[in-house]
Amino acid sequence: MTKSKHFDDITIQPYDTQYREALAQFALSERQRIYSSLPLEVLDDAIEDENRVPNVVLNTQQEVIGFFVLHKHYQHEGYDTPNEVVYVRSLSVNERYQGHGYGTKMMMVLPQYVQEVFPDFNHLYLVVDAENAAAWNVYERAGFMHAATKEEGPIGKERLYYLDLDAKYVSSLKLQYNDDSTVGTIDIVDLMLNGTKAGFIALEQFDERLIIRSVYVFEAYQAAGVAQNALRQLATYVRKQFQGVKVIEVTLFGQNHQLKPLFEKSNFVETLTTEDYCTFEKYINY
Template identity: 60%
Template sequence: MVIKKQFKSIKVQEFEEPYRQALYDFKLSDRQQIYSSLPKDVLDDALTDKDRIANIVLNEKDQVVGFFVLHQFYQHEGYDTPEQVVYVRSLSINEAFQGNGYGTQIMMFIPQYVQTVFPDFNHLYLVVDAENKGAWNLYERAGFMHTATKEEGPIGKERLYYLDLDAKYVSSLSLVLNDEEYKYGINIIDLIKDGSKVGFIAVEQHDNRLNITSIEVDASERLSGIAQSALRQLPTFVRKNFEGINVITITLYGERNELKPLCLNSNFVAFEEGDDFVIFEKYINY
């Protein structure tokens, strides 16, 4: 039985033979082919390997707009990842359909799709070339966390991204800079879910640092993963909306502050601790 999942305006499914010609006609620019293989070049390898599944993405007109391979038990050279993993490989958007938001939709819903295809796996990884900033901004927006950098990949420096499939992630969450003026250099970033504000992050800029002073989520949404999803998206948002910021910090007070697990699960690192406080930081430019 072919697995098929409908997500908003796209359908993600396992490859079927009637779509082979569409993959042969799939176009990528010369530059994009530096970062990703054409589907026709990896399709048959995926179909003959029991650990790989070739997948296509269709729009509302049943046109093939995207392609990717899910590879279970894969171990990418140079990285020490668990055995029970799934890697997203050869992800690309057909050049004829780029600029329509399909890449964002695919990344937002890949976790749900992977859990359907591989229900017993909870580690999802992908590797991206470091100079391909558009791609890794998208992956971070989708909740993936940068966990390692390899200096010598096939075409140079590359980055490893990870998503814990057991963690709650809100694919419909977006961050929006509040345009009201606030005193003392405070900026408010609204957390928008399905068109409604469900919380905010308050930040202050100090030279090349952006300090989080408060994270607030509506009481009705506090168990849905809003705060963690927001912190995972924050680096990409900051790169786009704040100039000169290299690091995000947050200071937590109290011996058992409830936000410590939230920071750790969002890839912040504790770099200074005292009896009553801990300062977390996350570098966002590499």
Template identity: 65%
Template sequence: MVYQTQFEDLIVQEFEECYREAVEQFELSERQQIYSSLPKDVLDEALEDPHRVANIARNHEGEVVAFFVLHEYYQHEGYDTPNHVVYVRSLSVNEAFQGHGYGTKVMMYLPQYVQELFPDFNHLYLVVDAENEAAWNLYERSGFMHAATKEEGPIGKERLYYLDLDAKFVSSLRLKPNTQEDDHGIYIVDLLKDDEKVGFLALELHTSRINIAAIEVDEEMRQSGIAQSALRQIATYVRKHFKDVKVITITLYGAHNEFRAMCTHSNFVETSATEHYVMFEKYINY
């Protein structure tokens, strides 16, 4: 039985032969083919391998707009990752359907799809070429964390990204600038879940550094993973809105601050600690 599920206006499912023609007609620009294989070049190999699952995404009109392979137990050359993992491979959006947000939607809901398709796996990995900034920004926004960098991949420097499928992540969370003016160097970022405001971040700009001064989530939403999802997405947000910023910092006060583990799990590094506070930082231009 072919597994499929719907996310917003997309149906994501395992490949079926009735979609072969659409997949084989898939087109990518020459530059995109540097970063990702054409689906027709990897489809049969995936279908013949019991550890790979070929998948497609269809829009509300039934058109195949995206393709990707999920590869269990895969080991990418040059990285020491656990054996019991799933890798995302050959992910692409058909050139004819690019610019409609399909790639973003696939990535935002990919963790949920993988959990349903591979319930016994909790480690999800992917590798991206370092030059493909648009891709790794999207992966970070989707909750993936940079785990390692390899200087010499097939076409140059590449990055390994990792997502813990057991961690809470809110796929529909969006970070949006608050339009209210502030005269004190404080920038408010609204946290929107399903287009409803559920909290905010307060950011202090200091030339090439930005400090997260506050994280506030509506009381009824505090156990749903909103805060950690916001921390995972903040690097992408800052790159987009603050071009000169190179590092994000957070200072937590109190010995048992609830955000301490959350910062660590979001790739912030503890730089100093005292009895009264802990300081974290995260470099975002690497």
């Protein structure tokens, strides 16, 4: 039985021969061709390899709007990743259908889809060229963590992104500015889960630094991975909403602060440790 994943107005499913002609008509701009192969350039190799699954993305009219390959046990040159891993490769949106948010929707549903195709795998990776900021902003929005940077990829610096499929990530979580937080110097960002407020992050800006004053998730949502998903999205949100910020910072008081593992798993780096507190930072521009 063909496995598929429906999300709003798109469907993702493994490739079938009926879609070959549509993939032959698949187009990317000259600029995008620098970053990604056309589907037919990788399709046959993927079909012949038992470790690879080519996939198509369809709209409500059953038109092929996107394509990607899932490659289990793949090891990308220059990175030391686990053996039980799935890589997302050759991901692209047909040029004809770009500008409608399909790329973001694809990435938001991708973790659930991968779990259906490869239920025994927990590690999901992808590699993107560092200068392709539009792509890695979408990956961060979907909860992927920037895990490493390689200085010399095929066309320059590249970035490795990771998502733990075993964790309870919340792909439908959105960060939304609270318009009522206009008094004083604190900005409140609400954590909206399916249209319902699940918590908030309190932020305070000092020139190029943005200080996290509080991360709070309501009790009913504390087991759903909301805080970690929000912190992984935060860099992308800050780039869009806060002018001039280069670093996000948080200080945790006490040697064994309960939030320390949360920031470690969210790609924050511990920069200062004392007997009484520790400081974490994340640079939002690379």
